[in-house]
Amino acid sequence: MTKVAASAELPLQLRLRLFGYPDVRFDDAALALRERRVLALIIYIAMAKGPVSREAVSALLWPEADSETSRARLRRLIYKIRQAAGIDVVESDRVNIRLSDRVAVDCDVVVFEDLLTQHRFTEAEMVYSADFLEGFHLDDASELEEWIFFRREALKGRLVHALERLIQTAFDERRYPDAVIFARRLVECDPLNEAAHRQLIRASAEGGDLVSARRHYQFCADLLKRSLGIAPSKETRALLDLHAVAAPPSVVPVSPVRYVAVDGLHVAYRTVGEGPLDILLVPGFVSHVERVFEDEHCRRWIERVAKAGRVILFDRRGVGLSDRAEACPTPEAVARDMGAVLDAARSRRAIIVGASEGGPGSIFFAARCASRVHRLILWGAMAKGCRSPDYPFALERQQFDLWLARITKEWGGPVDLSIFAPSVRDDPLVQRWWASLLRAASSPGSMRTVLSALRDVDVRALLPEISVPTTVMHRKGDRAVRVEAAAYMAERIPGARHLLQEGDDHWFWIGDQEPLICEIEAAATS
Incomplete structure (x- = not known):
């Protein structure tokens, strides 16, 4: 020039x-x-x-x-x-x-x-x-x-998030040709994402184009067989039946995905069941209010709990179908998300189930908004993200940063499944679902922001302020969060029950589901 x-x-x-x-x-x-x-x-x-x-x-x-x-x-x-x-x-x-x-x-x-x-x-x-x-x-x-890789993945993740919003809106407004266009773009973004193929099959079928729906199902089946050596899931196969197009069959009513504005962001939520008492599930570092139903273990857990009360699912700011957050989501910010979701769902009081990284936000909410908490149940949770002289059972900051670098580098595959759910680490269906969930829920760059907040979190000072009935539950062999973290919280929350469970799985829906479900059912009837 x-x-x-x-x-x-x-x-x-x-x-x-x-x-x-x-x-x-x-x-x-x-x-x-x-x-x-x-x-x-x-x-x-x-x-x-x-x-x-x-x-x-x-x-x-x-x-x-x-x-x-x-x-x-x-x-x-x-x-x-x-x-x-x-x-x-x-x-x-x-x-x-x-x-x-x-x-x-x-x-x-x-x-x-x-x-x-x-x-x-x-x-x-x-x-x-x-x-x-x-x-x-x-x-x-x-x-x-x-730097280019992480920026590229973050932008692609935001595109996927936008496409999912566009597809949902198109379905809600019965604009099936638009849903086909957006779903086709979603498939192009992640060809091995079976859920994206389902969106395209569903859009074609609900729009009346059963020939295209069957043709794309066959394309999806061939791709999965050739690339991963697996067959389409039963949810994908069910879409060939026009009467089953809307969603996999559920034994309890499931609401559409809705959004509530919080701090200039939009937080996604939905409800399952119609029981008299509400149960707010506060997820770990990654979630997706649609994709959770694609794993049979997770779906079975949700449907079982929904018989005891109305389950409220939501994606914290920064993950899933919620808007991406520029700043690290602090426990206070997560608590604001929780309050806004309860307001939007017209829930005055709920059982709060804080799982894993959802624990600090749940602790903050229980301490500051006690009138809205029927019971606090903490599962596999922690009060502090990194080790200190008075909290020796967590990763050192440097160790955490190394883990964070590794998990973001391996993002999109079944990352750390052997840590989160060792009992099903060799199950190809769980591997595929977990990898797909990660890709849909966030990008490596966005997840680095979310997990950086966990590294720096410390809500220990709030533990003695919790006045609501509390149960702290943990599996003895948990490889993601050491069992001492549960004992630490139970000792400092007034009147807390400390229930140790057998098993190595960090995820509550894998392994023996009964202890946590029974605790929720008991709280719902108390």
């Missing part, structure tokens, strides 16, 4: 198209420099939306070089950009670099995220033309490649 002689009054327009292979233009003229590190530098600092350290950028672009060499290369790169643009596009001091205030950025990724924030999902879906920086690589810059 020719140099741009920008005046002091007029900003330089930087146009970034990052969905697909990157296209970088200054004042509508293509950047003459096509060197990948030039593109990477401009993209990285533009996406940062503020100053970034020179040291961090140098390490990102030249990880194998020593600090003096990488700093010199960075200076040359900044000079090349200035020569091409005609002004100081990148400003720097001895510590940081940033885009100049004279540069106005027009970026499709920013437009996409802004549209999602405004819940303009149809427009956002149209902006997402391809995956983030598709086809763009720097093979000798592993940290940059990792």
Whole structure:
């Protein structure tokens, strides 16, 4: 491109198209420099939306070089950009670099995220033309490649979330052709996601196109057989019967997914059953109010509990069908989600079942909103995320960060199933469901935000303030949360019952379901 002689009054327009292979233009003229590190530098600092350290950028672009060499290369790169643009596009001091205030950025990724924030999902879906920086690589810059991967997965996760919202709305409004279009895009995002195929089969069938429904079922069956060596689940097979298209059969009424506004975000919830007392299930670090029914163990547990009372399921902010949260979801924020969901479901008082990472939010809610809690039941929960001298039975902060890096790197597969549910770790149906749930519920980048909140959580000071009847339950061989965490809480919550159970599974719906179900049934009848 020719140099741009920008005046002091007029900003330089930087146009970034990052969905697909990157296209970088200054004042509508293509950047003459096509060197990948030039593109990477401009993209990285533009996406940062503020100053970034020179040291961090140098390490990102030249990880194998020593600090003096990488700093010199960075200076040359900044000079090349200035020569091409005609002004100081990148400003720097001895510590940081940033885009100049004279540069106005027009970026499709920013437009996409802004549209999602405004819940303009149809427009956002149209902006997402391809995956983030598709086809763009720097093979000798592993940290940059990792940054691109996590950003790409986070954006794809937000697209999946938007598509699921669009599909649900299309079904609610009986716009089946639109549901087909959005479901087809969802399948393209994750071809091995059987639930996405079910949405497409259902949309075709309910729209009256049984030929397309059967054709896509066969395509799904062939793909699963070829790629995973498995057959479609019984829920998918049931969709071929037009009368069973709406959903897998359930012995109790299940409400549609609904949303309630909290702190400018929308939290998804639904109810199961119609009992006289409400049971609010506060999930662990990942959840999805639709996908939970796809695992027979989980569905059976929910339907059994729904005979004792109305079960209220919800996805905390940041996961599942709820809006993604920019900030870490603190226990106080989760408690606000809980209160809003109870209000929306017109529930004055409920049994609170806080499972695993749902424990801290449940503890906060029970301590601060005791009048709305009939009984608090904590299962496999903890009051603190990381180890300290007075709390020695959790991971060190460094250990937690290493686990977090590993789980985000392996996201999308059946991550840590041997820890969460060792008794079914070799079950291919559970493996497939767990991997699919993770992909649907979050992206690696978003999950890193959610789990960072768990690492820093500490609600121990609230334990003595809990005045509601409380039961603390834990399995003796739990590999995810040590059994000492349960004893710690039970000793400090006034009058709490401490019930240890046999088994190694962390998930309450795997293994012996009876003890927790019996405790809920007893609370519902007390």
